[in-house]
Amino acid sequence: xxxxxxxxxxxxxxxxxxxxxxxxxxxxxxxxxxxxxxxxxxxxxxxxxxxxxxxxxxxxxxxxxxxxxxxxxxxxxxxxxxxxxxxxxxxxxxxxxxxxxxxxxxxxxxxxxxxxxxxxxxxxxxxxxxxxxxxxxxxxxxxxxxxxxxxxxxxxxxxxx
Numbered sequence: 001x002x003x004x005x006x007x008x009x010x011x012x013x014x015x016x017x018x019x020x021x022x023x024x025x026x027x028x029x030x031x032x033x034x035x036x037x038x039x040x041x042x043x044x045x046x047x048x049x050x051x052x053x054x055x056x057x058x059x060x061x062x063x064x065x066x067x068x069x070x071x072x073x074x075x076x077x078x079x080x081x082x083x084x085x086x087x088x089x090x091x092x093x094x095x096x097x098x099x100x101x102x103x104x105x106x107x108x109x110x111x112x113x114x115x116x117x118x119x120x121x122x123x124x125x126x127x128x129x130x131x132x133x134x135x136x137x138x139x140x141x142x143x144x145x146x147x148x149x150x151x152x153x154x155x156x157x158x159x160x161x
Contacts, residue, residue, distance in 0.1 A: 002137065009138040009148050011155075016137055022145065023135040024152035027160040030108040031068040031129040034120040039100040045123045048079050055102035056081035057093045065093075065105040068129040105129060109160050134160070 001007045003020065013029050035045060035054075043053050058065050061084070073079065085102055087093045090110055097104045098119055114120040136152040138145060 002139065005139070008142065008144070009136055009151075011134055011136055013132045013134050016135070020140055021137055022140045022142075022149075023137040024149060024156075025133040025135055026152060026155050027134045029132045029134055029160075031065070031105050031131070032108045032111065032115070032122050033069050033103065033105050033124045033127075033129065034097060034111055034115070035103040035123045036098055036100040037118065037121050039103070040121060040123065045103060048077050051079045052082045054081055055083040055085050057085045057087060057096050057102035057104040059088055059090070059093070060086050065090075068132065069105045069124070069127055072127050072130055 002010050003018065011026065016023055044050055045054055056063070056066060063070070070079065085096065087096060090106055093104050094106060094111060094114070096102055098114065103123060111120055115122065136148065136155060138148045142148060
């Protein structure tokens with residue numbers, strides 16, 4: 001829709017590769033690997049071989065969320081999960097994981113209240129997932145490019161929620 005001109009701009013953390021696009025980084029996005037405490041009590045996740053007993057939940061078979069964590073794992077470790085579940089968006093993933101039905105890498109801002117309340121627990125925290133950025137993205141030749149850039153700077157000054 002953005003490339004077709006149907007939308008003026010989008011906000012997302014996906015990588016943009018088209019030379020037709022311009023973007024402005026807004027907020028750094030940190031990630032954490034999480035699971036429900038009851039699931040971990042029943043089935044720990046501490047070593048690569050423990051992963052076979054767990055379902056990894058992500059948005060798609062590309063494992064775009066898990067890759068933030070996996071890309072930082074030492075080369076001598078191989079993490080293969082027993083099953084995968086794909087849910088398309090972070091809100092259903094969070095609910096699935098809180099219900100004890102799997103483990104996932106999710107944006108820290110999104111699960112911080114659950115971590116603080118004890119509904120979720122960080123796992124495999126020996127690996128610090130790489131970060132990404134929320135970006136405001138628009139077409140390079142957009143007739144209001146300067147206004148979009150000003151809007152992006154305005155958003156930079158607002159906290160991530």
